[in-house]
Amino acid sequence: MKTILSLYAALHALTAFAFAAAAVVLIAVAGHAGLVAVMQGIDIATAEAVIEAVGLLAAAVVALQISQTVLEEEVVRDAHIGAPTRVRRFLSRFMVVIVVAVAVEGLVAIFKARETPELMLYGAALLGAVGLLMAGWGVFIRLNRYAEELEPEAMQEAKSEDIKLKE
Numbered sequence: 001m002k003t004i005l006s007l008y009a010a011l012h013a014l015t016a017f018a019f020a021a022a023a024v025v026l027i028a029v030a031g032h033a034g035l036v037a038v039m040q041g042i043d044i045a046t047a048e049a050v051i052e053a054v055g056l057l058a059a060a061v062v063a064l065q066i067s068q069t070v071l072e073e074e075v076v077r078d079a080h081i082g083a084p085t086r087v088r089r090f091l092s093r094f095m096v097v098i099v100v101a102v103a104v105e106g107l108v109a110i111f112k113a114r115e116t117p118e119l120m121l122y123g124a125a126l127l128g129a130v131g132l133l134m135a136g137w138g139v140f141i142r143l144n145r146y147a148e149e150l151e152p153e154a155m156q157e158a159k160s161e162d163i164k165l166k167e
Helices: 001-038 044-075 084-112 118-148 152-166
Strands: none
Touching: 001 044, 044 084, 084 118
């Protein structure tokens, strides 16, 4: 059984590396797009291209955060998500990144809607989705807090696992 668990840890590490590699590619593409836009002059088209690059950078941050979360939770801590504290921590880290990425994408769409008004609905829907995600996340955290109170030992165990990350 330990061999199988080691295999899972190796696969999680490989997945984390793949997300990190994707983030590096997105950062490079965003940097190139921004540089090309600035070299063509400073105008509204440049601003739109830079905002597009910011959207790519937001996607890179999402990929990096997923990479870091998977690496810390599944490889370093070797924490199998089951306790309410672990679920809340894992999902909260993930949700922060998703909410920010969707919000940035919504702002990019709103900015593009100046030229293409049909995109305004898309941007507004994305920003509405951010609101719904935040509300749902808040409800989840509130309900999860009640579950954590039923299992105080799980909170202590999760805190003790944090020491692994500081070493």
